Amino acid sequence: MGHALPSFRLLPGTPASPVLLHVPHSARTVPDHVRAGIELDDAGLNLELDHITDSHTAELASEAAAAAPVTPWRFVNGLSRLVIDPERFPDEREEMLAVGMGAVYTQTSHREVLRSSDLDPQPLTDRYFRPYAAAMTAAVDERLAATGRAVIIDVHSYPTAPLPYELHGSGPRPPICLGTDAFHTPPDLLAQAEEAFAGFGGTGINSPFAGTYVPLKHYGTDPRVSALMIEIRRDVYMSEPGGPAGPGLTEVAAALAGLVGMVSNPDRATGHA
Numbered sequence: 001m002g003h004a005l006p007s008f009r010l011l012p013g014t015p016a017s018p019v020l021l022h023v024p025h026s027a028r029t030v031p032d033h034v035r036a037g038i039e040l041d042d043a044g045l046n047l048e049l050d051h052i053t054d055s056h057t058a059e060l061a062s063e064a065a066a067a068a069p070v071t072p073w074r075f076v077n078g079l080s081r082l083v084i085d086p087e088r089f090p091d092e093r094e095e096m097l098a099v100g101m102g103a104v105y106t107q108t109s110h111r112e113v114l115r116s117s118d119l120d121p122q123p124l125t126d127r128y129f130r131p132y133a134a135a136m137t138a139a140v141d142e143r144l145a146a147t148g149r150a151v152i153i154d155v156h157s158y159p160t161a162p163l164p165y166e167l168h169g170s171g172p173r174p175p176i177c178l179g180t181d182a183f184h185t186p187p188d189l190l191a192q193a194e195e196a197f198a199g200f201g202g203t204g205i206n207s208p209f210a211g212t213y214v215p216l217k218h219y220g221t222d223p224r225v226s227a228l229m230i231e232i233r234r235d236v237y238m239s240e241p242g243g244p245a246g247p248g249l250t251e252v253a254a255a256l257a258g259l260v261g262m263v264s265n266p267d268r269a270t271g272h273a
Contacts, residue, residue: 017264019072020074021064023076023155026076026077026155027079029078030049030082037115051159055242055245061074063250069257072260083124085102086133086136103121110163133215133216140218149225154212156209157231157237157238160173169208174202176233177203177209177233178197178205179209179212185228186226192263196256199251230256237249
């Protein structure tokens, strides 16, 4: 990806839609200047991308947007999370620093060396993390201005078997994991997601991954911003690790489209009591 191109895309939906599908971990692209700082050989890097990438989630979000009764907006990361992970806190608040996976990773999913531990993360943070965060914040502000609310639905996937980097890998691994936030996930949004994804053999909450993505400007302060993380166990829709998508992808996309439709309906609007 060339220097002049942005590393993310905001794909427009219906002007009246409050929904923003956020796809942060679907891409495998690592620019050459970033690749130079990664200590894995090419085979090792490809294997790490197989394990760490939420493969096909951008396609899944695209299918869901096309099928939804009200087209949601989509914010899609065009670079691998091995460049920067836009969903981490950029400072010591980030618990994943304990396994070398803050905003700029220094360890792999198998706790091996990805980058030198004395790497200065600031250049990557300044070049990629901060513009991404600013653009996502602006996208949320635009939904608030247009509709009076914003609903961020994070689209992720996770491996069937735990990887060594997982801090909470010993808990349940349901077909669909719903990540919630005490402030930003109202009960009706969670209930709508449980209804939409009821057909996949079970939903769980905050295991093995918890929480949601909300821009820091709004985090914990703006009740007009609702958020939910959808984590799809990879055997539901693809061959692991890093293999092709299967028929489950269209089934999950249809469920996500159904959730978007429920959330977009003013009569079923999510909000805080």
